[in-house]
Amino acid sequence: MAGGAMAGGGDSFRALLRAANALLQQRRYHAALAVIKGFRNGAVYGAKIRAPHALVMTFLFKSGSFREKLKSIAQATYAHSRNLACFVFTYKGLLAAQSRLQGKKIPFHSFLAACIGGWLVFGDNNPINSQIIMYLLSRILFGLSRLAVEKGYIPQPKQDPFPLLAALVWGTVLWLFEYHKETLQPSLQSSMTYLYEDSEVWHDVSDFLVYNKRTDSNKAAFLFALC
Structure with missing residues (x-):
């Protein structure tokens, strides 16, 4: 009897898995599903980036008990993971909404969606957000410099x-x-x-x-x- 119940449970799970996989293949749901996976990837990536950094910086420079240090690491990791997940979710959602409203995707959509997401998610001036913004700023300056050379706005350096x-x-x-x-x-x-x-x-x-x-x-x- 117990074996039959277990087999029935296994069949139900496999049927549910097949239904989920079929849903994921539906192109009409692609934009919404991409928003959800973007949230997932943002959370995972934020945790992967912040946890090692927080671990090193906390044990090198912060005082306090071992428990307090672990709590600080967990809080920093959670904040980075949450913020990045929420930003990706917001950005991709706004991008999909704009494309749907105008019938096509244009470059300004990315800028506007990211501006709104940045304001809503990273607008709070705290240590985690500050580090992320400064990291991005340095990459932006390098990227804009290369783009200016590529477009011919400034000459290619001789050295x-x-x-x-x-x-x-x-x-x-x-x-x-x-x-x-x-x-x-x-x-x-x-x-x-x-x-x-x-x-x-x-x-x-x-x-x-x-x-x-x-x-x-x-x-x-x-x-x-x-x-």
Whole structure:
């Protein structure tokens, strides 16, 4: 009897799976289904990107208990995943709506849909959104520069301009760090403090080579290892 019930359940599941697969093949539902899958991909990609970054930055630079650090990582990962999923959902939904209303897709549709999505989803000025926007801004500047050369708006450089760009970027960011640190993003401040300020301070071999900063616990551990 139990075996028959299990077999019946298996048949129902297979029938449901066949119905779902048939629905996914329907071209008339493609736009709506693409919006749903876009939400899924945004959530997964956001988690994949944020989790490793949050893990490294939290354990390198944040204080607090192990549980507090794990909570911070989970919150950052969730926020990035949620925002990216909501943005993709909004963008693709607005794109499909515009195409349906005008009967075709034009380049301005992408710009308008992304503007609205960016305002609604990423308009809150918080650390997660700030990092995402700055990441995109750097890519935009590179992309627009290449497009300007491709379209002939600016001449093709005779030499690779990247060395000059690298010099200007590093010169500017270190000048800002040394004299206007508060203008930089907190995570960048933390990284640069570790690299350029903490390397100016030490007391003995323990915090010169083994640890970044001397504390009673790591000093005791270092002395114990020498014994």
